[in-house]
Amino acid sequence: xxxxxxxxxxxxxxxxxxxxxxxxxxxxxxxxxxxxxxxxxxxxxxxxxxxxxxxxxxxxxxxxxxxxxxxxxxxxxxxxxxxxxxxxxxxxxxxxxxxxxxxxxxxxxxxxxxxxxxxxxxxxxxxxxxxxxxxxxxxxxxxxxxxxxxxxxxxxxxxxxxxxxxxxxxxxxxxxxxxxxx
Amino acid sequence: xxxxxxxxxxxxxxxxxxxxxxxxxxxxxxxxxxxxxxxxxxxxxxxxxxxxxxxxxxxxxxxxxxxxxxxxxxxxx
Numbered sequence: 001x002x003x004x005x006x007x008x009x010x011x012x013x014x015x016x017x018x019x020x021x022x023x024x025x026x027x028x029x030x031x032x033x034x035x036x037x038x039x040x041x042x043x044x045x046x047x048x049x050x051x052x053x054x055x056x057x058x059x060x061x062x063x064x065x066x067x068x069x070x071x072x073x074x075x076x077x078x079x080x081x082x083x084x085x086x087x088x089x090x091x092x093x094x095x096x097x098x099x100x101x102x103x104x105x106x107x108x109x110x111x112x113x114x115x116x117x118x119x120x121x122x123x124x125x126x127x128x129x130x131x132x133x134x135x136x137x138x139x140x141x142x143x144x145x146x147x148x149x150x151x152x153x154x155x156x157x158x159x160x161x162x163x164x165x166x167x168x169x170x171x172x173x174x175x176x177x178x179x180x181x182x
Numbered sequence: 183x184x185x186x187x188x189x190x191x192x193x194x195x196x197x198x199x200x201x202x203x204x205x206x207x208x209x210x211x212x213x214x215x216x217x218x219x220x221x222x223x224x225x226x227x228x229x230x231x232x233x234x235x236x237x238x239x240x241x242x243x244x245x246x247x248x249x250x251x252x253x254x255x256x257x258x259x
Contacts, residue, residue: 013192013193014193015192016190017190017191021191022191023193024197025197037188038212069215069219094259099225101222165215167216167222167223
């Protein structure tokens, strides 16, 4: 009987930019990166799995905060044929705000000079259908503030990777992609 | 603001590295992304400022009706 669980997806390659950036693929398949303005993980989605979990811990260089957005990629090329639409909500003590934006695929929502953590559930990137993902972030400031987002990508191309891009500054951390063996 | 071509470093699982300059398309895409990020940030901050102003206005009107600070806080919680 097949075992259910999470399977680490080792990238076939990674690509990064940014002043003084460095990145490496660890022996366990995770990716360590430093001072990156962009980071691409190639070959992490395959026909073996439909759905994925991406876990990151992140440290940025901008005290007022930045974020990383995502484009799906095919063989390292970011996909723009479809539309990325992001719904977002932010619960900060008793204040809740929300917004929707097109042309942006929110991924990691709050990166500051405090360590943050996020998990992203991505559904069907390698299937010939729309891809959707959902992110939950928390970070080490403001006492448990929740920032949550859901994203759709309207095109049905079969994508094998992600390209992450910072809105400002550079980001360091660790990221791992897991396939759901369902 | 126009940005210059930037280096892209590709790393493979065996540790092999390749470095190349961004193509004109990649440079233009990054420039467009940064412009989009800035526009989105400005729009979000404006929306937050408007929401805060409305909240303060509502608190002032509630106070004018005779509610004390605790009652106003309870309503707005």
